[in-house]
Amino acid sequence: LAEPLAVSWHVARLALKALHSSMDRRALVIGGGAIGLAAALALNAMGVVDVVIVEPDDARRQFLSEQCDQQVVSSTDKSFPIVIDAVGIGVTRASASELVEAGGVIAHVGLGDNGPGFDVRRATLQEITFIGTYTYTAQDFRDTAAALFDGRLGPLNWTETCSLAEGATAFADLRAGRVAVPKVVLEPWA
Template sequence: MKALVYKGPETLAYEDAADPAPMDGAPVISVESVGICGSDMHAYLGHDERRPAPLILGHEVAGLRGDSGARVTINPLVTCGTCRYCREGRDNLCTTRQIISMPPREGGFAEMVSLPERNLVPVPDHVTPDQAALAEPIACGWHAVRMARAAGAAGPALVIGGGAIGVGAALSLKAQGIADVTLVEPNAVRSAYLKDRAEFEVTTPDAVPADGRFNIVIDGVGIEPTRAQASALVAPGGVIVHIGLGSSAGGLDIRRMTLQEISFIGTYTYTAQDFRDTAAAMFDGRLGILDWVETRPLSDGARAFADIRSGAVAAPKIILKP
């Protein structure tokens, strides 16, 4: 098969690769659409030791089952099903979790990928492969919102970052009953793009109201300046939900969080039930028309990564097509 292979920092090659060897009889999926995630970009820049070269990246996948031709979207998180966290329904915390695009599982920037049966969600005919591939990034936001609601938080809400994680979180907030949602995006090209399409308010970092209105702040970027902004803008008694993995240190105002009883929730991926719930919400239209993607051939993947790196891409998500 053909695949886009990570060779080292800022180096990708479109080349022949071995067909996937199914583990435990898992179905092989012919990839129709696969999204570029921020974590793929971290690996591409050489910032993720969990993804050593050479490796096929990509985990936001929709395609066709090789054994039946059925249309599916893929939950890329493979869990054991037996540990304490899996038994409690918190399988995203599984002690032996794996995800495609990290060893030992190759990713979806390829013509084929293999996942266990339980990781496949059927896709109805009215949903395109490009839309179905958005289930994974949106599920991250869906889970984050569910965590905030479980902590007792309600709107108004602020989302920091206009990539797919932030957009998915904003859509998930509205789908889960929070109507007053503002999204912050500093890139003028992307901000303009979102303002033409979004069902929520889009603004720039310097224009966010600093009046203590935001009971929920979701940081979809996860770097020191965005954590500082979240710390400053969350209301007393509010909740910061931290999805982004941009960097690991700095930014949080621990004194303010302590004095004003602000909760901080770190969140990684989603449970299998969150993924299914996200897919259901997508399929019945509760997350909008999902038209905020740009598509390119997988063979042009190296250029797509470079364009994202330069800030030249307006759409929150680039979908690659094998």
């Protein structure tokens, strides 16, 4: 899990670095999959206590709330200084554009599609910073590993494993919303 956690650590670090010091350290994460949950955990580890995850799937929302102790909603109309889009499709870019506060930061890490959705006019007029990222630095990886080992990222009880032979079924179940956990790990020798 170090790799997806490092991606999320990187996006959280960049968003906080770009946030103006006069703005509240509150964040909205769009998407409760592995990257979204890991972004929320990274923000928490970096001292952001008010983090909300938007997750439309009922089972995953319940899992994130009950098993991961996250603040999770199905939708929101509340604005946030930081919005992390961990899905990356047109509708989530539109939501990020709408829900970020004036002067805030949108950090886009999801790679769902390249369709429209980002409101460049609002971003320009309201001086919203947009950051696109999908990877991490060596230092981010080291910082993530340290946070994993010292417990700042919490228990890593949010995965499910299955054999590599079951991979196609696992992906179909993910796409159909039949998997509540944020991360499915395929084991080639299981």
